[in-house]
Amino acid sequence: MRIGFIGLGNVGGKLAGSLLRNGIDLVVHDLSPALVAGFVERGAAAGESPAQMMQTCDAVITCLPSPAASDAVVRQMLPVAGPGKIWMEMSTTDAAEIARLGAEMIATGAAAVDCPVSGGCHRADTGNISIYAGCDRPTFERILPLLTIMGRRVLHTGDLGSASVLKVMTNYLATANLLTLCEALTVMKAAGMDLATTYEAIAISSGTSFVHETESQLILSGSRDVNFTMDLVQKDIGLFQKLADLHEVPLEISPLMIEIMRDGQRRYGERAQSDRIIERLEEATGLSVTAPGFPTELIDTEPEERGAEVRPRR
Structure with a gap:
């Protein structure tokens, strides 16, 4: 699969980095040319626009700071979406908004997934973060190999929007x-x-x-x-x-x-x-709640491992 990734910020850049590090054919896009250039130097391709990425990629992942930003990007992708395409929303967003945008994407014949992450930026950097995924089961099984590259524990939460509720x-x-x-x-x-x-x-x-x-x-x-x-x-x-x-x-x-x-x-x-x-x-x-010997940044010391699906007790 060729994967597009839109939004290379604090979390998105780390998730996209895991894909690139593990050999995924990756196309990236961000409002910051410097962030895109950094990925291109490491082997990714630069996407021209969300629409072009939806046309040329099997799946496009968005990881953006607000529902409004996601809406703006999806609006550009919808006219060229269709059967075989997947939109994966990894932002933390409103479940009603993901359901609305996802329904429009599904109406084109494409699939939609909300798959936010949990566990901190330091774990996103090493592929050890947890990921929730809301979508139909066939779509989940199709994207699971990607999710297990970006995350250690992957939970299929049910229908589109359910992952965002839990997140x-x-x-x-x-x-x-x-x-x-x-x-x-x-x-x-x-x-x-x-x-x-x-x-x-x-x-x-x-x-x-x-x-x-x-x-x-x-x-x-x-x-x-x-x-x-x-x-x-x-x-x-x-x-x-x-x-x-x-x-x-x-x-x-x-x-x-x-x-x-x-x-x-x-x-x-x-x-x-x-x-x-x-x-x-x-x-x-008037107190200083500090102590010597503690780190000034978080570093994930767990070795990077391929993730796996977590199945709820039934």
Whole structure:
């Protein structure tokens, strides 16, 4: 298969890199000529436009920052889409929007998949991230070899749009975990606890999590550069709140999280790194929630391995 990849940003560039590194015939496109040039130097072809890529590729993957950006790209691809073509949306987006655009793509005879990722940019860089895929089963089986190059664990979630629903849920949970970790670490600092010991105490306890094992290290080192910005967090938790409102679920924690992140944006900038949210508590207490010995960036130390499908218990 010849694969087109549109959107070479923080996540997309790493996913596309896994495809290229593993010998996939890859065509790339991005608004940044420098990002495209970097891929061309490594053996990829430069795509002229989304329409040209849909014409010449078997599947086109989009990994873009907003539903509006995805809509603009899909609009260009629709006139030349048709039987045998696949659109794979790897952005984190609104399930209703993916269903709408996917229906238009399917109406041309092409297939559509929403396949967002979860697990952090450092794991996207090594092909060890997790991927959800929402589509019919025949399409899933056709793209599974591609997904297992980009991800370690691949879950077929059901119909188109189901992957996006689950993805915004997981990002909501990750954000909630980040905010509780910020409070926990600050209270431990105020209580005079050694923060390196605190980190290990959490790591071996029932309170540990993926967010703790990754982002707590960046908080404690003081770098707070998780390669994920507050505007993206707001988009994701806002989509989760939208789902709750749609289904008339009266949430209590979610609105508070949205307001805390809004306050962070007011203080540090719309696109500030999300881990800087702890600085609200540092400012309120006068404490520095840092400790020596923690890394300033996340590096995936697991060896790259071909992924596999995860099957739900039935």
